[in-house]
Amino acid sequence: MPKLLSPNASLPRVAKTSLVDEVIAAMRGMLGKEAWAPGSKLPSEQELSRQLGVGRSTVREALRVLGHLGLVESRSGLGTYVIDRGMPQGRIAATQSxxxxxxxxxxxxxxxxxxxxxxxxxxxxxxxxxxxxxxxxxxxxxxxxxxxxxxxxxxxxxxxxxxxxxxxxxxxxxxxxxxxxxxxxxxxxxxxxxxxxxxxxxxxxxxxxxxxxxxxxxxxxxxxxxxxxxxxxxxxxxxxxx
The missing domain is CATH 1.20.120.530 (GntR ligand-binding domain-like)
Known part of the structure; x- marks a missing residue:
């Protein structure tokens, strides 16, 4: 059975005027906590929206990006799960600025x-x-x-x-x-x-x-x-x- 997030594992609120990347940053911060270990099921979009203080469309877009980064996975009819907590560490090529x-x-x-x-x-x-x-x-x-x-x-x-x-x-x-x-x-x-x-x-x-x-x-x-x-x-x- 997948691990469920603890009710006490609340996300930090962000300003209503924040961009999608600010929501992503807040959610990425939670990936380093035990509550968001791989296999954990994330709260619903509605709950994430409430905790973060932003609209559901912003949360949905943030989850889409995190999914494309390979950190979370949406499973039809089941919800969204953490699949990885590691963030890629890149370098700009020496010939580029x-x-x-x-x-x-x-x-x-x-x-x-x-x-x-x-x-x-x-x-x-x-x-x-x-x-x-x-x-x-x-x-x-x-x-x-x-x-x-x-x-x-x-x-x-x-x-x-x-x-x-x-x-x-x-x-x-x-x-x-x-x-x-x-x-x-x-x-x-x-x-x-x-x-x-x-x-x-x-x-x-x-x-x-x-x-x-x-x-x-x-x-x-x-x-x-x-x-x-x-x-x-x-x-x-x-x-x-x-």
């Missing part, structure tokens, strides 16, 4: 989020097929557990969306980051389990395919929530290792 890594993701957000909306509004059948095919290639790389290969193919996937968006200036700008993209995404992937990426962009692809521009933009933006967490973990791990 923290500022360059941050700037790359700032650039990606500036291009990819509006491109998702534009792709939903403008894509042709051939462009949609290219997006789906590029993601199928990414899934194969996940199944082969090859982070380097996935990073290279992930660029092709996102570039396919930018191409479908049809903004020639965005296309030319995005074309210029291919080398940096693959190198930096590999480092980001090291902050979690590669297998968690298997269905990472399914909802984004579906929204583009349905020509739901608002949903496509929302999914692109939400995907960056997890990327931001992984980036912070990488930067923190690098700083701690120095």
């Amino acid at each position: 923290a500022d360059a890594l941050i700037e790359l993701y700032e650039f990606r957000k500036a291009i990819e989020i509006p491109a998702a909306r534009q792709a939903a509004e403008r894509h042709s059948a051939a462009q949609m097929a290219r997006i789906k095919s590029a993601w199928t290639d990414c899934e194969r790389a996940v199944k082969r557990n090859s982070a380097d290969e996935f990073a290279q193919l992930d660029y092709q996937f996102h570039f396919a969306i930018v191409l479908a968006g049809g903004n020639r200036f965005a296309i030319e700008a995005y074309r210029g980051i291919e080398e940096s993209f693959a190198r930096n995404v590999t480092m980001i992937l090291g902050q979690g389990q590669l297998r968690s990426m298997l269905h990472f962009h399914d909802d984004l692809i579906d929204a583009i395919d349905r020509r739901d521009a608002e949903a496509a933009e929302r999914e692109a933006r939400e995907n960056f929530v997890e990327t931001d967490v992984r980036l912070k973990l990488l930067l923190q791990g690098d700083a701690n290792a120095r």
